[in-house]
Amino acid sequence: MTSEEGGECVSPDDDEIVRTPEITRRLALLWDPPEPKTRGRRASLTRADVVLAGIALADEGGLDALSMRRVAAALNVGAMSLYTYVPGRTELIDLMIDRAYAELDLPEAGAPWRPALSQYAHQCWMLYQRHPWILQTNMWRAPLAPHVLDAQEAGLRILVDTGPTERQVVEILSVVDNFVQGLARTAIAEDRERESTGLDSDAYWTSMSSFWADWFDVERFPTMNRIWEKGGFDDPAGPLESSLERLLDSIELTIDRARNSS
Template sequence: MASNTVTPVPSDGVDSARTPDSSVDADAGADGTDDVVEDVVDDPTDQVPRPDDVTRRLALLWDPPAPPTRGRKARLTLAEVVEAGTAVAQEVGLEALSMRRVAARLGVGAMSLYTYVPGRTELVDLMIDRAFGELDLPPADAPWREGLSRYAREVWHLYQRHPWILQTNMWRLPLSPHVLDAQEAGLRTLVDTGLPADQVVEILGLVDAFVRGLARAAVAETVENDASGMSSDEYWTSMSSFWADWFDVERYPVMTRIWEAGGFDTPTDPFDASLDRLLDGVEMTIDRAREQD
C-alpha cells in the first residue's frame, strides 16, 4: 500500500560513488581506466545489507520451498499452515495468534510447524499475502476514478473479511507479491492522470488511510455490538435522554444548526458516500494539474 511504499533500487544501477569519474585525465592511459572499471565490476554496487533473517523472510514469500518429491510424504503443506493461521487469527485476533495455537488447530506438535515457517513473523507475512491475493484489482485500462474506486472498495471488503490485518503495523506490510500487486494497481490508476509522481503516491496513501480508518471503526462497532448485544441504533436510542437533559443549544450552536438541517442524518452507505467526496477532491487535484501543464 502507499503507506508501505518502497523506493525501488535498480538492480543494474551503479552507485554514484563508484561511477568512473569523467574528470579523469584522458592521458592517464588505458591502465588507469581499466583500474577504475575493474573496481566498479569487482565491488558490489548496491551496498544493500542482507541479514540472514531478512533473506529467509523474503525468500519464503517470493520463492517458497517446493514440497519434497522423495522420502516420506509431508503431513502438511505450507498452504495448510497459512490457512490454519488465518483461521486462528479470525477466531481470536492477531494478538492471540501463536505457533502453539496454529499447531493445535492442525493436530500436530508446535515444533513441527517450524519445518514450514521459521516463526510467527514469517507466518503472519504469509497470511497477509494470502489475504491480499483475494483482491479483485482494477484492470490497467480502467478510467482512473473507476479504477481507484474499485481499488478502495476491494481493500475495504478485504478488511471486513479479515479484520485481524488491521491489528498489524500497516506501515510495515510485508514486501510480498500480492501486497505489492495491490500497490502497483493502486498507483497505476493515477500514474497517467497528469499528477506529479509524488502526488500519485500521496493520494494513494490518503485513500489507503481513509479506507483503514473507516474499516477500523466498522470493525470496532461490530465487536461492540457482539459484546453488548446492542446495535448502534439501540445504543443511541438508550442514550436519547442526554439530548433532553444535558445538551445545551447555546453552548453548541453550530452543532444544533447542523442537526436541524439534517447534517447528522446517516447515509445509507457511509463508505460509498465518503469515498465519492474523497474522489471529488482527487478529481479537482487532477484537473488543476492538467491545467498547469
C-alpha cells in the same frame, strides 16, 4: 531508480544494500519458498495448510489468538512440525497477509481512474472486513510480498498518467489507503461493541437519548445543532459510500488542476 541485471533488481548503490540471513530468509519465503524438508517422509501438510489455519485463527480471535502452538493444534500436529513449513510467527503473518491480499479483485490497467479507484477502495474495505486482524499490524511496514505489491502497483497505476506528478500520485494513494483503513478500524470496533453489548448503533444511541434532553446545550454547540436539524449527521449510504465520493471529488479537483497547469 532500479535496473534489472541477471534477473535481480539492483540499485545504483548496491554496495550499500543490507542483507542479513533473517531478512533474506523472510523474503525468500514470500518470493521463492524452499520445499519443506521432510527427511524422506511424505509431508502430511502443505505450507498453504499452515497459512490458512493461521488465517482462520486470526479471523476468529485476532492476532492475539495466533501462536504456532494454536496453529499446530488446529491442524492436529505437533508444534515443532510447523517449523518445517514456516520459521516462526513473524514469517507466518507475512504469508497470511500475502494470502489475504490475493483475494483482492484489482482494477484492470487502462480503466477510467475514478471507477478504478473506487473499486480499489471498496476491495480494500471488504478485505479488512473479512480479515480485521490485518489492521492490527503496522500498515506502514506491510510485508514486501507479491500480492501486497500487486495491490500497490494497481493503485499507483490508476493515477500515474492522470496528470499529477509521481510524488502527488503516491500522496493521493496514501490518502485513499489511510481513509479506508481508518473507516475500517471504526467499523470493526463498532462490530465488536455490538457483539459484546448486544446493541447495534441505533439501539446504543437510543439508550443515550436522555443526554439530548437533559444535558445538551444548544447555545454552547449551535453549529452542531444546526447541522443535526438539517439531517447532516444522517448517513443512509453507509460508512464508506458517501465519504468516498467526497474524497474522489477532491482527488478529481487535484487531477484537473494538474492537467490545467501542464
